[in-house]
Amino acid sequence: MAFSFFPAFFDRPRKVRFVDQEPGEQIELLLRQHWFTNLxxxxxxxxxxxxxxxxxxxxxxxxxxxxxxxxxxxxxxxxxxxxxxxxxxxxxxxxFWYFNIYLVTDQRLIDVVSHTLLSRDTTTVFLSEVQSARAKVRGVGGLIFNYGDVIIETAARQQSIEFLGVPKPDLVADRIHDLRRLKGFLKPGEDK
The missing domain is CATH 1.20.58 (Methane Monooxygenase Hydroxylase; Chain G, domain 1)
Known part of the structure; x- marks a missing residue:
């Protein structure tokens, strides 16, 4: 079941830009929380x-x-x-749901949390700082509708970043892993 009015999962959106986007930086995933989290x-x-x-x-x-x-x-x-x-x-x-977004680019991960219309926090983690990305699906709703959390462990001062309640969490974690491999940030034999 998918709603086309306000999708929560964009795979390689072409017409989306963000404020701090570097020249040549490509957005791989734009995510919001799954619609079921609004129920x-x-x-x-x-x-x-x-x-x-x-x-x-x-x-x-x-x-x-x-x-x-x-x-x-x-x-x-x-x-x-x-x-x-x-x-x-x-x-x-x-x-609150619409403007709280998660971005996965070919260079970094971005978590934008809007507290009010005039206040937001942005957390950025570069792919070079990512240690691991794992998916966690909880509850019957998460199993039925395929949504969950993606926990990204980092080597930076901030220990982890979380994408909460996103659709297809396994695919998101795999995409982050694939981007790290593509950019050469994985050591030989390193697992997810």
Whole structure:
């Protein structure tokens, strides 16, 4: 099952560039977290949107009565505020997912974490610093939908970099290994 609107796995994207891209540097993989990792907040938003409809049907309001009736304008304003908060929550979660990306180039690995629209952290590890890359698939969802974490151990001061919840983690780890071999960073007989 693949969604073409916002894919999470780009293999050698041609029309993608990034700010610090060196001349001649090619992007091998552009990754986001798998769509399945968004399921918890999507279901929470759907439940919150249905809550105003479900509560009267369950007759919970009969237990708590107000000494006065709310005017229609106030009820409408509260409903509008409720749905605006849900939309803000959905927009924030979507933008967080969309702008948190992982790049694998022919020279380095880049992890971009957006905290807000105005704040982001970028971690860069050169292929020459990579010691190993291994895939870790967890849970039934990871097994069924083929997503997991890629843990990259480095020789640099930062011990590791992690690509969390990415599609096809085995392929990503293999691609990093192949790039290291292609660039001559693997010693003879060195395994993944």
């Amino acid at each position: 918890s907040w999507v279901l929470a938003a759907v439940f919150a949107a249905l809550l105003p409809v479900l509560l009267p049907a369950l007759k919970i309001f009969e237990l708590f009565t107000l000494p006065f009736a709310l005017p229609g304008d106030v009820t409408f304003a509260l409903s509008l505020l409720w749905y605006m908060l849900i939309m803000a929550y959905v927009l924030e979660k979507f933008l």
